[in-house]
Amino acid sequence: MVVGSINIDLTVAASPLPRPGETLTGSSFSTGLGGKGANQAVAAARAGATTTMVGAVGxxxxxxxxxxxxxxxxxxxxxxxxxxxxxxxxxxxxxARTGENTIVIVPEANGALTGPQVEEALRALAPSSPVVLLQLETPLEVTLATARACEELGLRLVLDPAPAAPLPDEVWAGVWLACPNETEAELLTGVKVTDVRSAERAARWFSERGVRQVVVTRGGRGTVVVGPGGTSDIPAFGVTPIDTTAAGDSFAGALGAAVAAGLAWPVALRRAAAAGALATTRVGASPSIPTAAEVDTYLRGR
Structure with missing residues (x-):
């Protein structure tokens, strides 16, 4: 189950991007499904998981x-x-040259989602949804309610803390896995992530607050994983990025699906990393997310 935001993305590409007060002609425009919640739901479904979305639209x-x-x-x-x-x-x-992006979100209907509505959905779907994905594009009460209910019901909550914002410690106590990128990890922990050692220090901040597993994604520099089994440094897949939008959502959705399927932890991480990498080679948010078959094909070639 995915609890989170549902947006429509209005995407424009240009190179370079305009500076304040400057007008430039872009190279493309598209409209499509987005929002970190919806992206992760699509990623989990394309990875093969039976997926339910909990959110709000207008x-x-x-x-x-x-x-x-x-x-x-x-x-x-x-x-x-x-x-x-x-x-x-x-x-x-x-x-359009580097694939890097800037994003402005207007929540609108996402702000109407409430804690009681989410708790009711979690209780109803708990028997068939052992893994829950959550982000921070919905009200804080939704985050609190989700963490509280997952802890009570024994569900594995995967939190992608983006956009990064301070959270009460009670949230972290209900999180099974946190997967911040290096920027989010720094904003939340105060530790600047520059290498494996600093990523591990940042991850320990989450662990000290009750998170069982921590995955710090570092783009083209790979992923640092900290958990009961120690620390692992997983190299990045070598791809040429076109658009990094939804790469983190693709990673989180594929990881959640792999965990729900009972795959071994190293296998789950490898599939998630491949899904995230492949998403950067395509334009758009949900349109860039690969299927399980595409991940399989890619990994066979590695």
């Missing part, structure tokens, strides 16, 4: 577009509310 045309896109990937949207007003929007600017 009654506008973008709300229907988002629901149709989720259904097209086999995501169960029975727990997605339609609330009066607008659907969440993300304005994404992508540097």
């Amino acid at each position: 009654t506008d045309a973008f709300g229907s577009l988002a629901l149709d896109a989720l259904r097209a990937d086999g995501v169960d949207v029975g727990r997605v509310q339609q609330v009066e007003g607008a659907t969440g929007i993300a304005h994404i600017r992508v540097d």
